[in-house]
Structures are given as C-alpha cells and as structure tokens.
C-alpha cells in the first residue's frame with residue numbers, strides 16, 4: 001500500500017521529504033512517512049531553543065557548564081508524535097496497551113538481549129513504563145512509540161529514542177514480539193524513527209548498541225544504514241556474565 005504524502009510538521013503543508021535525505025544511506029530511500037501531531041512552529045522561531053527544564057538523570061548529562069539544558073526539537077514539539085509507514089503506525093503507548101506489552105515483552109527472548117527489560121515482567125512494570133513516557137517526552141529526553149500494524153491496529157513491539165539534548169544525539173532502542181520476527185517490522189520502524197529524529201527532532205547523530213550475540217539487531221542497524229563503529233568487550237553485566245557490545249551510529253546526512 002502506498003504511503004500518503006507526508007505532511008510538514010512545521011507548516012502542515014504537503015511536502016516531499018527528500019531535502020535532507022539525499023545521502024547514500026539506505027534509510028533515505030525508504031518510503032515516505034507521515035508525521036502527525038507535531039505542533040506547527042511559529043515563523044521565525046529557531047529550530048533549537050535554550051531553556052531550563054527539569055532534568056532527570058540521564059546516561060549522558062545534557063546540562064552544559066551553566067546548568068542549562070540545550071533543548072533540541074523533541075521538547076519543543078508539544079504532543080507526542082505518530083509516524084506512519086507502509087505497514088506500520090508508530091504511535092504513543094496508551095495505558096490500555098499494558099497487558100499486551102506484558103505478554104510480548106514478558107517473553108524471556110526479549111529480556112535476554114535487552115539491558116533494561118526484566119524477566120519475569122509483570123503488569124505493573126508495563127503500566128509504570130507506559131506511565132513514564134509523557135514525562136520523559138515533556139522533559140525532552142525520550143520519545144517512545146508503540147509499533148502497531150496499520151491494517152489491524154495490533155501492537156507488535158516498541159521503539160524509541162533516548163535523547164541527549166546537549167549533544168543533539170540520541171540512542172535508538174527497540175523490541176518486536178517474537179511471533180512477529182523476521183518480517184522487517186523492526187527495520188521499517190527504525191527507518192521511520194531515524195528519519196523523524198533527524199528531520200523533526202533535529203538530531204545531529206543517532207547511535208545504537210546491541211549484544212554481540214544478537215546478530216538480528218545488528219542486521220536491522222545495517223539495513224537502516226548505520227555504520228559499525230566498534231565493539232566494547234564485556235562492557236555490561238547481564239545476569240551471571242559480561243556481554244560484548246557492538247556499536248553503531250549515523251550522522252545526519254549532510255551534517
């Protein structure tokens with residue numbers, strides 16, 4: 001099914017989303033996405049703003065020496081966005097998704113190759129996780145999307161960006177329920193989120209990490225055009241052992 005013409009989040013007008021996207025990375029050749037729910041930016045307002053925002057602990061502290069967070073576009077966007085691809089709708093999680101999140105993410109196979117998903121995974125964890133998204137978005141430090149099938153409105157996974165505003169970069173993370181693996185959903189969702197990160201959030205760089213024993217995730221990152229940047233031997237502890245991490249990254253085309 002052909003994707004509808006993308007709408008500019010800033011002007012609300014129909015645009016071809018190719019201006020930033022003429023690099024050699026495969027994601028730039030993906031089907032166009034539609035971005036909804038972004039608040040139009042008033043004329044003359046800079047894409048990057050400086051303001052004080054409450055700041056929860058982050059992997060990398062976004063505060064500069066003066067204690068001010070340099071906010072990229074995410075925080076300035078208002079309502080959490082919805083992205084549409086050919087087969088998927090990436091939308092904000094709702095409280096009603098919690099039982100399905102528990103069922104899908106509660107699979108030991110999901111916990112096994114992710115850092116922060118516990119096992120067993122109960123309903124309260126899913127509710128608390130979903131309940132944290134709006135605050136994280138409001139603080140400009142994360143945007144999470146429910147990965148749903150466009151035809152069935154069925155939840156199949158999750159994808160998101162953890163943003164370090166001071167550096168205009170973000171880490172991409174995702175999981176797809178085991179019954180939906182190997183259908184290209186992670187790749188399709190990741191392409192849309194990376195494009196959103198560069199075009200709308202105004203990021204300079206997006207990176208990702210995966211356990212070395214999880215080649216499927218590496219394949220997703222390769223397919224969206226990320227460069228392999230190295231390996232960190234035994235960098236993190238998981239259960240009883242240490243895990244090697246594979247590092248990937250991508251600069252905004254023409255940055």
Ligand SMILES: CC(C)(COP(=O)(O)OP(=O)(O)OC[C@H]1O[C@@H](n2cnc3c(N)ncnc32)[C@H](O)[C@@H]1OP(=O)(O)O)[C@@H](O)C(=O)NCCC(=O)NCCS
Pocket residue numbers: 109110113114174175176177180181182183184185186187188209210211214215216217219220
């Ligand atoms: C990693 C994950 C998100 C991939 O989701 P997905 O929707 O199946 O991904 P896609 O279908 O878009 O692509 C998967 C690719 O990996 C390949 N793949 C699958 N298993 C593989 C393996 N054992 N070795 C090498 N490649 C493998 C597939 O063939 C496919 O590549 P191809 O299109 O070139 O054939 C999913 O397996 C998952 O959720 N795993 C558990 C959570 C997790 O690991 N999240 C990532 C943390 S970094």
